[in-house]
Amino acid sequence: xxxxxxxxxxxxxxxxxxxxxxxxxxxxxxxxxxxxxxxxxxxxxxxxxxxxxxxxxxxxxxxxxxxxxxxxxxxxxxxxxxxxxxxxxxxxxxxxxxxxxxxxxxxxxxxxxxxxxxxxxxxxxxxxxxxxxxxxxxxxxxxxxxxxxxxxxxxxxxxxxxxxxxxxxxxxxxxxxxxxxxxxxxxxxxxxxxxxxxxxxxxxxxxxxxxxxxxxxxxxxxxxxxxxxxxxxxxxxxxxxxxxxxxxxxxxxxxxxxxxxxxxxxxxxxxxxxxxxxxxxxxxxxxxxxxxxxxxxxxxxxxxxxxxxxxxxxxxxxxxxxxxxxxxxxxxxxxxxxxxxxxxxxxxxxxxxxxxxxxxxxxxxxxxxxxxxxxxxxxxxxxxxxxxxxxxxxxxxxxxxxxxxxxxxxxxxxxxxxxxxxxxxxxxxxxxxxxxxxxxxxxxxxxxxxxxxxxxxxxxxxxxxxxxxxxxxxxxxxxxxxxxxxxxxxxxxxxxxxxxxxxxxxxxxxxxxxxxxxxxxxxxxxxxxxxxxxxxxxxxxxxxxxxxxxxxxxxxxxxxxxxxxxxxxxxxxxxxxxxxxxxxxxxxxxxxxxxxxxxxxxxxxxxx
Numbered sequence: 001x002x003x004x005x006x007x008x009x010x011x012x013x014x015x016x017x018x019x020x021x022x023x024x025x026x027x028x029x030x031x032x033x034x035x036x037x038x039x040x041x042x043x044x045x046x047x048x049x050x051x052x053x054x055x056x057x058x059x060x061x062x063x064x065x066x067x068x069x070x071x072x073x074x075x076x077x078x079x080x081x082x083x084x085x086x087x088x089x090x091x092x093x094x095x096x097x098x099x100x101x102x103x104x105x106x107x108x109x110x111x112x113x114x115x116x117x118x119x120x121x122x123x124x125x126x127x128x129x130x131x132x133x134x135x136x137x138x139x140x141x142x143x144x145x146x147x148x149x150x151x152x153x154x155x156x157x158x159x160x161x162x163x164x165x166x167x168x169x170x171x172x173x174x175x176x177x178x179x180x181x182x183x184x185x186x187x188x189x190x191x192x193x194x195x196x197x198x199x200x201x202x203x204x205x206x207x208x209x210x211x212x213x214x215x216x217x218x219x220x221x222x223x224x225x226x227x228x229x230x231x232x233x234x235x236x237x238x239x240x241x242x243x244x245x246x247x248x249x250x251x252x253x254x255x256x257x258x259x260x261x262x263x264x265x266x267x268x269x270x271x272x273x274x275x276x277x278x279x280x281x282x283x284x285x286x287x288x289x290x291x292x293x294x295x296x297x298x299x300x301x302x303x304x305x306x307x308x309x310x311x312x313x314x315x316x317x318x319x320x321x322x323x324x325x326x327x328x329x330x331x332x333x334x335x336x337x338x339x340x341x342x343x344x345x346x347x348x349x350x351x352x353x354x355x356x357x358x359x360x361x362x363x364x365x366x367x368x369x370x371x372x373x374x375x376x377x378x379x380x381x382x383x384x385x386x387x388x389x390x391x392x393x394x395x396x397x398x399x400x401x402x403x404x405x406x407x408x409x410x411x412x413x414x415x416x417x418x419x420x421x422x423x424x425x426x427x428x429x430x431x432x433x434x435x436x437x438x439x440x441x442x443x444x445x446x447x448x449x450x451x452x453x454x455x456x457x458x459x460x461x462x463x464x465x466x467x468x469x470x471x472x473x474x475x476x477x478x479x480x481x482x483x484x485x486x487x488x489x490x491x492x493x494x495x496x497x498x499x500x501x502x503x504x505x506x507x508x509x510x511x512x513x514x515x516x517x518x519x520x521x522x523x524x525x526x527x528x529x530x531x532x533x534x535x536x537x538x539x540x541x542x543x544x545x546x547x548x549x550x551x552x553x554x555x556x557x558x559x560x561x562x563x564x565x566x567x568x569x570x571x572x573x574x575x576x577x578x579x580x581x582x583x584x585x586x587x588x589x590x591x592x593x594x595x596x597x598x599x600x601x602x603x604x605x606x607x608x
Contacts, residue, residue: 006031006104008111016120016336020325023332027113027148034108038100038156044093046164052090055082101157109152114145117335125341126406135221137334139214144331147210147324154324158317180282187275194271195315198264199322205257206326212250214330219246261319268315341408341426349428352518354382354417355549357403362412364402373398373572376412385550387560389593390569396553398572400521403551405429416519434517434548438524440508442499447476448488450507454515463488463514469543470510475503513544520545522552557594566590 010030017023028035059082062075118141129137166188223230223239230239357380365372373395380386388396402409405421414421421429434454442450451463451472458466467473479490481498492498492507499507512520522541554560561580568576568583568590575589583590 006034006108006112008108009115010112011119012116015338016117016332018332018336020329020332023328023336024148024151027116028109028152031105031109031112034100034104035152035156038097038105039160041093041097041100042156042160043164045097046161047168048085048090048093049165050168051085055085097157101153105156106149106153110145110149113148114141117141117144117331121335123339123342124337125339126401127340128337132334133218133222134225136214136218138221139217140331140334143210143214143327144335147327147331150324151321151328154317154321158314159321162314180279183278183282184275187271187278191271194264194267195318198260198267199318201260202257202264202319203322203326203329205253205260206323207330208326209250209253209257210327210330212246212253214334216243216246216250219243257323264315264319341405343425344423347423347425350416350419350421350424350432352417352432355518356380356382356415356417357519357549357551358415359399359402360413360415362399362402362409362414364398364407364410371395371398371572373402373569376572376574378567378574378577380549380551382549383547384565385545385552385563387552387554387563387566388569389554389557389560389566389590390575393571394569395572396569397523399569400435400523400551400553403521404433404435432517433519433521434512434515435521435523436505436508436512440501440504442492442504442507444491444493446485446489446491447479447507450492451510451514454511454513458514460488463510466510466514467507469513470506472503472506472510476507509541509544518548520548520550522550522554524553524555568593 007030012026013029014026016026055078058078059075062078121137121141219242223243230236359376359378362376363372363374365374371393376395376399388399390396398407401407403414403421405426408422416429416432443453448460448463451467452458454466455462464473467476476490477487479492479498480486481490481493483491485491550563552560552563560566563580565577566580566583567574568588570589576583576586578586578590584594
């Protein structure tokens with residue numbers, strides 16, 4: 001039975017292809033046996049519809065040929081066969097078909113496709129996410145998985161069922177009179193031309209509608225995510241106009257889709273009305289000539305009415321199917337770009353024994369060669385505490401991003417204990433580096449989960465110990481969310497909006513303490529803390545830094561005055577290197593930063 005099960009979270013083989021058919025095969029790989037089983041059961045269901053019409057005709061002919069007093073005894077075998085078919089065979093086939101589609105297929109295929117798409121999207125570089133709306137990307141993932149699942153379900157549930165019914169109907173009518181079967185064949189050709197004309201148009205307009213809908217989602221999510229900024233700048237009207245603009249475009253695309261949908265339905269109903277007239281009228285004509293029996297008329301009538309009803313059902317399904325294909329194609333356009341930052345073939349795990357970081361002639365520029373760093377050579381010795389300072393845009397954060405391989409250096413190499421960061425796996429590289437940033441990243445999860453993100457297998461006691469070291473335990477105990485969850489179980493809201501800046505940074509510090517990586521990066525790690533709180537956790541920071549290689553970025557120079565060395569950057573280059581005292585004595589750029597500080601920060605004049 002394992003053969004007929006779909007693992008809803010099975011990994012895909014390689015990246016998603018760029019063509020539609022190949023993408024479907026990539027998304028559905030390993031679900032073949034279940035799809036075949038569901039397809040066979042659906043075909044049997046379609047055949048059962050034709051068999052029902054045949055049995056109806058045979059019963060009527062038998063009743064007309066027999067005496068009313070002996071009709072049951074003369075037709076007992078046929079009647080028993082009808083009972084078995086209608087009370088046993090047909091319900092079992094239909095029930096198994098429904099089970100295969102609703103239990104075995106749909107819930108598993110949806111998750112199979114979504115998990116594969118989401119897993120691939122997570123592997124994209126930071127630039128991929130920087131260039132798009134978070135809400136739009138999430139919308140595309142859900143849209144593509146749902147649409148692909150619907151396509152597969154409708155093909156199995158409707159298309160195969162209908163094809164089996166039509167083929168069976170043609171064969172049945174061929175036994176009645178070949179000319180009636182030919183009439184059905186001509187009608188099917190006309191039906192095929194109708195489908196051929198409308199479906200590509202439906203597919204195209206559905207794709208445009210899906211794209212416009214995703215833009216609405218992206219705009220709304222972008223506004224909601226930054227709602228505090230919207231309110232602080234009193235820009236509700238501006239954001240409303242932006243959302244209405246996206247909604248207006250969506251409305252236009254929706255109306256385009258609806259126009260072709262209405263036209264399709266009109267011509268479909270007109271064509272469907274011809275079928276019973278054609279088939280039943282033909283059957284009556286040939287019966288009047290004595291060429292067919294009354295039972296044949298009944299069977300033909302049942303088939304024609306069933307096919308006429310099925311025509312609308314199938315056509316609406318095909319319209320939905322083509323709409324979903326358009327949505328899959330729209331999602332593919334967003335979600336299938338090649339990964340621009342990948343592990344090299346044969347990449348190994350990073351092994352950190354000492355913690356030496358060496359940059360040799362490293363250069364990197366952002367889009368159109370603006371910003372970044374140029375020809376940076378620097379060695380951070382094992383256990384050394386190195387600070388980097390400089391005006392905004394000097395290249396400080398770029399160095400950190402290159403160290404973490406969020407971008408690849410365009411020139412030069414970065415090595416950790418002699419291992420090129422480009423030759424090790426990204427996962428292993430980032431596992432060996434702990435980081436606390438100025439913009440602290442919080443998930444809308446519990447405080448416990450947010451801290452445990454540093455080491456998912458940590459016990460609650462270890463989490464609490466890390467929180468105590470980060471001076472976060474006391475305020476976490478007093479947390480309570482809107483659902484009444486308290487303490488470490490309280491959820492922090494999206495991006496930690498329920499916490500102050502200092503509280504978010506202390507949780508981020510606790511996360512880094514728990515991770516206990518041999519290399520530690522502090523990017524404005526105490527910038528959101530007031531002087532009193534900063535003093536409280538300074539000893540904790542010193543304990544965390546003990547025995548680690550530390551790279552600290554700071555604007556508040558007082559926080560890095562005791563570091564082993566200070567690197568001063570200016571316009572992507574290293575301008576000065578030395579201890580705090582030596583740089584002050586030199587009277588250069590660092591000394592000017594120190595003199596110009598107001599409240600302990602590098603002022604705007606530092607950029608001059």
